[in-house]
Amino acid sequence: xxxxxxxxxxxxxxxxxxxxxxxxxxxxxxxxxxxxxxxxxxxxxxxxxxxxxxxxxxxxxxxxxxxxxxxxxxxxxxxxxxxxxxxxxxxxxxxxxxxxxxxxxxxxxxxxxxxxxxxxxxxxxxxxxxxxxxxxxxxxxxxxxxxxxxxxxxxxxxxxxxxxxxxxxxxxxxxxxxxxxxxxxxxxxxxxxxxxxxxxxxxxxxxxxxxxxxx
Amino acid sequence: xxxxxxxxxxxxxxxxxxxxxxxxxxxxxxxxxxxxxxxxxxxxxxxxxxxxxxxxxxxxxxxxxxxxxxxxxxxxxxxxxxxxxxxxxxxxxxxxxxxxxxxxxxxxxxxxxxxxxxxxxxxxxxxxxxxxxxxxxxxxxxxxxxxxxxxxxxxxxxxxxxxxxxxxxxxxxxxxxxxxxxxxxxxxxxxxxxxxxxxxxxxxxxxxxxxxxxx
DNA sequence: TTTGCCTAATCAATCGTTTGATTAATTTTG
DNA sequence: CAAAATTAATCAAACGATTGATTAGGCAAA
Numbered sequence: 001x002x003x004x005x006x007x008x009x010x011x012x013x014x015x016x017x018x019x020x021x022x023x024x025x026x027x028x029x030x031x032x033x034x035x036x037x038x039x040x041x042x043x044x045x046x047x048x049x050x051x052x053x054x055x056x057x058x059x060x061x062x063x064x065x066x067x068x069x070x071x072x073x074x075x076x077x078x079x080x081x082x083x084x085x086x087x088x089x090x091x092x093x094x095x096x097x098x099x100x101x102x103x104x105x106x107x108x109x110x111x112x113x114x115x116x117x118x119x120x121x122x123x124x125x126x127x128x129x130x131x132x133x134x135x136x137x138x139x140x141x142x143x144x145x146x147x148x149x150x151x152x153x154x155x156x157x158x159x160x161x162x163x164x165x166x167x168x169x170x171x172x173x174x175x176x177x178x179x180x181x182x183x184x185x186x187x188x189x190x191x192x193x194x195x196x197x198x199x200x201x202x203x204x205x206x207x208x209x210x211x212x213x214x215x
Numbered sequence: 216x217x218x219x220x221x222x223x224x225x226x227x228x229x230x231x232x233x234x235x236x237x238x239x240x241x242x243x244x245x246x247x248x249x250x251x252x253x254x255x256x257x258x259x260x261x262x263x264x265x266x267x268x269x270x271x272x273x274x275x276x277x278x279x280x281x282x283x284x285x286x287x288x289x290x291x292x293x294x295x296x297x298x299x300x301x302x303x304x305x306x307x308x309x310x311x312x313x314x315x316x317x318x319x320x321x322x323x324x325x326x327x328x329x330x331x332x333x334x335x336x337x338x339x340x341x342x343x344x345x346x347x348x349x350x351x352x353x354x355x356x357x358x359x360x361x362x363x364x365x366x367x368x369x370x371x372x373x374x375x376x377x378x379x380x381x382x383x384x385x386x387x388x389x390x391x392x393x394x395x396x397x398x399x400x401x402x403x404x405x406x407x408x409x410x411x412x413x414x415x416x417x418x419x420x421x422x423x424x425x426x427x428x429x430x
Numbered sequence: 431t432t433t434g435c436c437t438a439a440t441c442a443a444t445c446g447t448t449t450g451a452t453t454a455a456t457t458t459t460g
Numbered sequence: 461c462a463a464a465a466t467t468a469a470t471c472a473a474a475c476g477a478t479t480g481a482t483t484a485g486g487c488a489a490a
Contacts, residue, residue, distance in 0.1 A: 024327065026241035030446060040471055042448080051446060104326050111319050111383040113237040123386045130391055153391045154381075154413040158373055161380030165372045168326040171338045176345055176368045198369040205420035245480060255437050260481060 009047055012037045017058045021101035025055060025109055025118070056121060062102060069095070070132040081140035082208055088136060089199045092163065093192055100167040107168050130156055137207070146207045155203070162199065166191075224262055227252045232273045236316035239323055240270060267332075274336060277317060284310070286347075296355035297423055303351060304414050307378065308407055315382040322383050345371055352422070361422045370418070377414065381406075 015037040019028045030051055034041040048054040073088050096103055110122045133156055140146035166173045170181050179186045230252040234243045245266055249256040263269040284306065291299065311318060325337045348371055355361035381388045385396050394401045 022327065024239055024241055024323075026239060027327070029444080031444085040469095041446090042472090043470070045447060046469075107383065108239075108323050108326055110387065111323055112239060112242070114242070119386060123384075123390070126384075126387055127390060130387070134391075151409065151413045153388070153393075154377070154410065156391055157380045157388060158377045158417065161376035161378070162369070162373045163376070164380060165376030168322065169338075169341075171334060172325065172341055172345070173368070173372060175338070175342060176349075176371055178368075194366065195369065198366045202373065202417070202421045206417045244478080246478085256480090257438090257482075258436070261435080266480060 008039070012039060012044070012047065012054075013058055013061055016054055017105065018101055020055060020058065021105040021108075025051075030054075052118065055118065058102075058105075059121065059125060062125075067128055070129060073132070081136060081143060081145050082204070084136050085133075085140070085203065085207075086200055088133060089159070089203070090196055092159075093196050093199070096163055096167055103164070104168050107164055130160075133159060140207065145209060147209045150207055155207070159199070159203070163195075166195070223254070227254060227259065227262065227269075228273055228276055231269055232320065233316055235270060235273065236320040236323075245269075271336065273317075273320075274340065277340075296351060296358060296360050297419070299351050300348075300355070300418065300422075301415055303348060304374070304418075305411055307374075308411050308414070311378055311382055318379070319383050322379055345375070348374060355422065360424060362424050365422055370422070374414070374418075378410075381410070 012033070016028075016033050019033050019036060022028070023032070030041060030044050033054070034044055044051070044054055048057050069091065073084065073091055076084065076087075079087070106122055106126065110119050110126070112119060134152060137146065137150070137152050137155060141148065141150065141152070166181065174181050177191070179190070181187060181191060227248070231243075231248050234248050234251060237243070238247070245259050246256055248269070249259055259266070259269055263272050291302075294302070321337055321341065325334050325341070327334060349367060352361065352365070352367050352370060356363065356365065356367070381396065389395045389397070392406070394405070396402060396406060
């Protein structure tokens, strides 16, 4: 049946996503992926052409999901600029906790100097997210609700960088936070709301002009 | 001559550091490293025992350098807490620009779920830096010059995370900043002072209690 | 001659990929 | 509908290439 075929490809992608995240592109062998997925090795090439094709397929599957989320956040004109950014942060923190293995996968491979076809593709995907955030901050700058001398590119680096630091280095941030961040309960009940609160207060202190008289 | 032997080993380590940073541990082959270093392949095993031994040797060489720099920053009692943090940031930004390929190497390998002997070693090294920053922020919290409800672990995540984001993803941050950050001139004349200014203003807005009457 | 440095050649193991054969499913034809 | 033809899916086996590592031997200095 057609449904089974789709589910099998999806299953392979699920496994590949995790194995790539754990071992890196080079460290993850096609034998390991096919083995853990319970399919014949040749199926990877049959479905995805090559190892790189499989890797890119893992990405392609995520793009639409990312894009639609961000569009919904950015195009809501019923709220203030700062309100948009708040919602953006809340949604982001909510997402990264669930999808952290995919995030690790991204950040590891994009830091390579070589393999340009891959990194270019990844960069392209990430820029969608960046552009959406950038639009919101620029809006706040133009309508006067944000300070006029803020450094937008570096604010973006802080938003994504803080997030990456926590999820990409679980051993290290666990030591800093005093808890194992791979503990689901701690993640959900403590870290999630904590990161939300922190990011919003940090950015508000830097961005929002309280003396704004434009509204 | 003994001097030549040491220089040759150092030369191999220099090359290995760069190649590991560019290709990752798995992606970097011993043939590539020995080839670019201009030595016979067997020399790597002769000097360092194995590929992993070579990898660890690259790290060992850096530890002392890191440690001494941080001690000089943290133990100066002639300045205020905020002044210490300012100096810390300035020194950090100055360093990361020079050593960015080593930083990339660190951040890629520590995000792996496997290879525990390596990640544990790296985590240990990074904690030295973290602890030094943490000490300063706690000092500011105790003497009342910083707000009392700040989230120290997440501030640390922001400091290192923002830095990592810029240097680990040169293609992406180049797009965001509008310039190629691998351009030495732009790096030195624009990005360096810019990141310093930004980080200090960002942290000051979040941390420093202007109504502090303790002094 | 012995010791330490170095090279070329080679090792077994693993890599990603391809092959030819076989089965399952679908479509076409009578 | 049933038989035949075609396509899709799956498999074990093997491919050439490359991996990290080792070997045997040369060569210069002590």
